[in-house]
Amino acid sequence: MSRDFSQRSNEQEIMDGGIGSFELFDESLKQIEAVNRLTLGYRPVLSWVDRQLPFPKPRPVTILDVGCGRGDLLRRIWSLARKKNVTVRLTGVDIDSWSAPAARQATPEYMGIDYRIGNVFDMDIEADFIVCSHVTHHMKNDELVAFIRWLGAHARRGWFISDLHRHPISFLLAKMFLFLMPVNRMIRNDGPVSVARAFTAEDWRETLKQAGVPAQIHWHFPFRYGVARCE
Numbered sequence: 370m371s372r373d374f375s376q377r378s379n380e381q382e383i384m385d386g387g388i389g390s391f392e393l394f395d396e397s398l399k400q401i402e403a404v405n406r407l408t409l410g411y412r413p414v415l416s417w418v419d420r421q422l423p424f425p426k427p428r429p430v431t432i433l434d435v436g437c438g439r440g441d442l443l444r445r446i447w448s449l450a451r452k453k454n455v456t457v458r459l460t461g462v463d464i465d466s467w468s469a470p471a472a473r474q475a476t477p478e479y480m481g482i483d484y485r486i487g488n489v490f491d492m493d494i495e496a497d498f499i500v501c502s503h504v505t506h507h508m509k510n511d512e513l514v515a516f517i518r519w520l521g522a523h524a525r526r527g528w529f530i531s532d533l534h535r536h537p538i539s540f541l542l543a544k545m546f547l548f549l550m551p552v553n554r555m556i557r558n559d560g561p562v563s564v565a566r567a568f569t570a571e572d573w574r575e576t577l578k579q580a581g582v583p584a585q586i587h588w589h590f591p592f593r594y595g596v597a598r599c600e
């Protein structure tokens with residue numbers, strides 16, 4: 370059956386139904402990290418953060434990662450800041466109650482990253498910069514509009530969203546790539562479903578219009594969009 374890529378898919382990811390055990394969650398997030406690294410998945414966020422640092426303030430720069438999973442992106446931001454000699458205070462938030470324990474287990478204590486469990490919409494937490502990678506495709510359109518407004522209210526200096534580009538070619542590439550990668554059934558299923566749930570540039574323009582928030586939209590190789598706003 371051919372798929373319609375003109376609209377976001379409503380198909381549920383297995384991940385959103387809950388992952389059966391801590392071990393499976395940890396294993397699956399490790400596999401997502403490997404996929405992200407191989408597909409340059411963190412590059413849009415890291416190059417944006419790189420451009421924001423150093424940030425001329427006498428105190429540490431605070432950065433929040435929404436939907437931080439196992440914390441891989443935060444560890445990379447920590448390394449980037451260290452290379453640039455910038456002191457950062459990093460926080461990760463994730464709705465899944467297994468995320469924080471898995472992220473703490475994977476993160477050396479000296480990085481001092483604070484991991485919290487919670488739905489971002491219920492959290493009153495501020496940071497200089499807020500980033501979010503591969504999370505927004507889990508949200509419905511009205512939640513996404515609310516999220517853009519939430520970011521505006523909680524990021525003091527700027528925010529950056531990175532997520533997949535919905536396109537028949539990226540769907541096919543995800544299917545082929547995950548067929549070849551040593552990943553579990555959930556990741557193999559959820560990868561292409563994530564692409565089908567993701568966005569085109571037009572979707573982002575419409576979402577930003579509905580939220581009443583101007584922001585920049587850039588395409589990143591391979592098949593991702595970055596949406597950025599600096600105050």
Ligand SMILES: C[S@@+](CC[C@H](N)C(=O)[O-])C[C@H]1O[C@@H](n2cnc3c(N)ncnc32)[C@H](O)[C@@H]1O
Nearest residue numbers: 436437438463464465487488489502503504507
């Ligand atoms: C596909 S994973 C992405 C993990 C990581 N950021 C990455 O780039 O690979 C999506 C994560 O977003 C989290 N998430 C989804 N909705 C959320 C919400 N409303 N508040 C906080 N976390 C959320 C999920 O629990 C999941 O860990």
